[in-house]
Amino acid sequence: xxxxxxxxxxxxxxxxxxxxxxxxxxxxxxxxxxxxxxxxxxxxxxxxxxxxxxxxxxxxxxxxxxxxxxxxxxxxxxxxxxxxxxxxxxxxxx
Numbered sequence: 001x002x003x004x005x006x007x008x009x010x011x012x013x014x015x016x017x018x019x020x021x022x023x024x025x026x027x028x029x030x031x032x033x034x035x036x037x038x039x040x041x042x043x044x045x046x047x048x049x050x051x052x053x054x055x056x057x058x059x060x061x062x063x064x065x066x067x068x069x070x071x072x073x074x075x076x077x078x079x080x081x082x083x084x085x086x087x088x089x090x091x092x093x094x
Contacts, residue, residue, distance in 0.1 A: 001091040002036040004028045006043070009083050017074040022085075029091060040086045047084070054088075061088040 005027050012021040030036040044050050047065035054061040069082040
């Protein structure tokens with residue numbers, strides 16, 4: 001079994017200020033590694049820049065997909081980018 005966790009780094013309004021947050025948007029289980037990888041690749045199709053770091057075996061694979069949307073963090077003045085981050089690893093037996 002393989003587990004895919006998807007995180008979304010997005011803009012958020014906190015007490016009236018435009019800031020950033022990272023939230024988990026999905027956690028899926030797949031029987032094969034190929035199906036898990038196809039799930040990730042299907043979700044990153046429309047993104048501008050995609051960074052892939054796939055590994056075999058027990059190592060965790062990472063995929064980051066940048067959407068191209070940026071905003072200014074109002075408290076720190078940093079420029080932030082919206083992106084999706086996927087983690088693919090073998091599911092642990094319970």
